[in-house]
Amino acid sequence: MESISIDMLHFDVMDGIFVNNITYGIPILEQVRKCTDMVLDVHLMITDPSRYVKRFAEAGADIISFHIESEKDIKGTIDMIRSAGAKPAIAVKPLTPIETVYPYLEDVYMILVMTVEPGFGGQSFIPETMSKVEAVRRMISEKDLDIRVQVDGGINAETAKTAASAGADVLVSGSYLFKAESMEEAAGKLRKA
Secondary structure, eight states, X not given: OGGGTOOEEXXXXXXXXXXXXXXXXXXXXXXXXXXXXXXXXXXXXXXXXXXXXXXXXXXXXSEEEEEXXXXXXXXXXXXXXXXXXXXXXXXXXXXXXXXXXXXXXXXXXXXXXXXSOTTOTTOOOOGGGHHHHHHHHHHHHHTTOOOEEEEESSOOHHHHHHHHHHTOOEEEOSHHHHTSSOHHHHHHHHHHO
């Protein structure tokens, strides 16, 4: 990924409770950090993110996203991420109203709009989520903030264009890149979007 200039590595962390799947955690992140200086974007799909924020930051996370649906003390978790030396981001599931993130826009580095239900790779892009991307991008512009809008789920060459047109500026792609005959060509198509 470094050799083809991928901008960052998105690292999905799932606990089997918040989402119905389990992935890797802190020990794997530590090993990945030893192998690369790439930006490590850690997406916590777990029930109690504040409990683990500091440990993920210490393991090498540059950006830590947590789901607004999983945390009661949103502002406290944002502050905790920043205090741990990482950039805070809030993730939103497809059915959660985007307005839930508006009170926190001035405090975060990025908003992650899930374009599939979180938990499993290879799902189909949900086009209806683009209204959320458009709405949050509009609110960010109105407030004149410097915040990235990330989309994650079903991103390929075609859906990347749709997401970018809606206002996304960070695209997370897994299956499309890793199943491509040439990851470099596939990544180039995403960049063109």
